[in-house]
Amino acid sequence: MITPQLRASRSLHESVRQELLNRIQNGAYLPNLPIPSTATLSSEFGVSPITIKRALRDLQAIGAVTAIAGKGTFVKEQRRFLIDLSDGIAHLETANVRLMSIANEKISDPAMEMFNPPGEATLCVRKMIFFAGEPPLAYDSTYLSPDVDEAIIDKFAARPVTEALGRLGIRIRNISYLIDASTAARKVAEIFAIPNGYPMLRRLYKVTTTKKGLTIFGILQAPFDRLSYSLNIQSEN
Template sequence: MSNLQLGASASSLHERVREELIRRVKAGVYGPGDPIPSTALLSEEFGVSAITVKRALRDLQAAGTLTAVPGKGTFVKEQRRFLRELDVWMSSMDNARRLGFMPTLELLSITREKITDPSMGVFNPPDSAMLCVRKTIFADGVPIMYDAAYLSSDVSDDIVEEFGERFVTDALERHAIIIKNTRLVIDAAPATGKAEEIFGIPNGYPMLRRLYMITTSNPGVTVFGLVVSPFDRLACSINLPGEAQNLNSLLKNNAAVT
């Protein structure tokens, strides 16, 4: 494409590049998760400088249309984002429906293995092999979470059979194993391994990561787990009681759980 006027001002040129890229995204030329051509290729195609192209790309990143992954390139950002309340993000189906989307589960595997992820060390998990339930959670057909949950390998077979169609916590509660406490650690991490395949994203893509430890009414059943989601597909909200609204209270509460 060479119909961008070289005689136009630099501002006009970068705005024209920006608008053309927006048009292509809206037309589906570049779909969600697709890479945008390199700065060099766009510069050659549009007949403008690399600085002009970079300026247009920065505008689109700031607007939330594109996202840049260091060392990987620039990608079209998934525009739909699902919101879940922090205290119910792992369960249940009814809570998810109440929040406006229809969840479905895909069981990936049930194995017996040790927790080897060093990030889980914050919970001091046992060294012995545990039952590991891996699954993908979809919202209206869009994969939004990859969950690896570890629990006692002594859980009865009738509970294990339900893991394919229910959240682990829902299956436990159906068998009178009630959730008593949930501890969460939330951070960011680049996408690696299975996440790339499940979400169709490049290695290094920014991910929201939640580590959890759930204690139950059965002293022998504690659930440890790790959930990852692309930052542009899932967000969490939390409601604070009135006494926790001031900054000092909030910082104190955060320190107590980390």
């Protein structure tokens, strides 16, 4: 029921959304289990099914539930992965990688311009990063100079960036990061099974190495509710 204090001058769909969110946070609705159907909720709350749908869609947008047509609406389990950037290395040693594509491509993301990327086409290696038995964690697009050795490309296709460099015995000279949030592109949204436009936490990077001519650009992005970054800075002296 929508009680007056829940209502509190909000619109109906907002009140419904809040009540459903309360139930999720109370544990009345459990993770990975379906909540009652639209029709059931409609009669329980005494509001139109459309209003229920509206509330559910907003709950999807904030990452609280996932709706699967024909099955039901499920409470999302909240688990964030933490990456520590204090030493510049994003530790992903135990992560699995699935290669998605390798293609010649220009770097087009406007946020990338900060790193003064090459204007010519680069070799773009796209891959998914995940842990066994878990939904995909991140999607990485690595841009390499088109004339790099095939052995190097293979390593980048199979490992996260810093792990690939480690295996190749290439030393890092400098890393620049840009962390921002941006909405998911259509293709990325499909991969993660999230609504189009879902916010992604992104880490754009430029890695310069001691190997002559080897500078790596890239973007690692993850659904905003799956990842966070930590950073520790000691003051000098």
